[in-house]
Amino acid sequence: MSHRVLVEAGPAAGVAVLKFRNPPVNALSLEMLMELVISLEKLENDKAVRGIVITAENPGIFLAGLDLTEMCGRNPAHYAKYWEAVQELWLRLYQSSKVLVAAINGACPAGGCLASLTCDYRVMADNPKYTIGLNETQLGIIAPFWFKDTLVNTVGHRAAEQALQLGTLFPPAKALQVGIVDQVVPEEQLQSAALSVMAQWLAIPDHARQLTKTMMRKPTVDQLVKQREADIQSFVGLISQDSIQRALQTYLQKLRQKKG
């Protein structure tokens, strides 16, 4: 049974809705990653499902990204296991044969942004409190090459370079301008807008759309597939460094103090 991921039949035939529900912030813990991978595998094998809307159960936070506590103060074996799960989720999402539409109803930093970038289309709620982007540099860490490639494939090289170096978190209107999201709609219309876009994509014959998607994405996927183990080792090496651990601890501390 999945606790952190809710899968519901959508209101339209052939559409499922996958909802994140991992309080307080929908961080991608190891358990959450594993549950997502299992849910996606089930959906992938379900012939009745042609499209998946991905959203958060509770508006406010779409996905807070990777769980920082999985990357702090753990041992190398844990880091390796965690990173393999992050890779696995990206591979499942990016290679999904289904139409994926992200209905972004909250904050969407780093790993959250990455997850939405694997979708075929992103609709974001027009709430200035919500931001989206790969903000890794702001944490003193570096987005791995396949995070970078996913962004480049979406917004182009120049916009990706600037966004990545600055670790920019874009509010909705700016995100639309840069092309990180495809559409911004009033918050109360988010789900209906996502479903209406889904209907447009589902009007295309599956096999033609799927082969086209594979053609577009395969070179990026192959880059990771051919060096998965090296990518894990590189992550473990970097994340274990004292300076990186200190940077992450400081960032977590800042998040916690923000409240007091």
Ligand SMILES: CCCCCCCCC/C=C/C(=O)SCCNC(=O)CCNC(=O)[C@H](O)C(C)(C)COP(=O)(O)OP(=O)(O)OC[C@H]1O[C@@H](n2cnc3c(N)ncnc32)[C@H](O)[C@@H]1OP(=O)(O)O
């Ligand atoms: C060179 C080397 C390269 C090595 C290569 C490294 C590559 C790694 C790539 C990394 C990818 C990532 O996704 S890194 C993660 C990036 N994520 C972020 O920067 C998001 C940080 N979070 C936020 O901005 C905010 O929390 C936000 C999501 C907007 C929600 O704000 P709110 O005010 O509603 O809630 P908060 O009070 O801030 O948070 C509630 C609690 O959740 C915790 N929390 C928040 N985000 C968390 C997170 N991602 N992981 C764990 N815990 C988190 C807070 O600490 C609080 O804990 P308590 O105080 O204890 O209750």
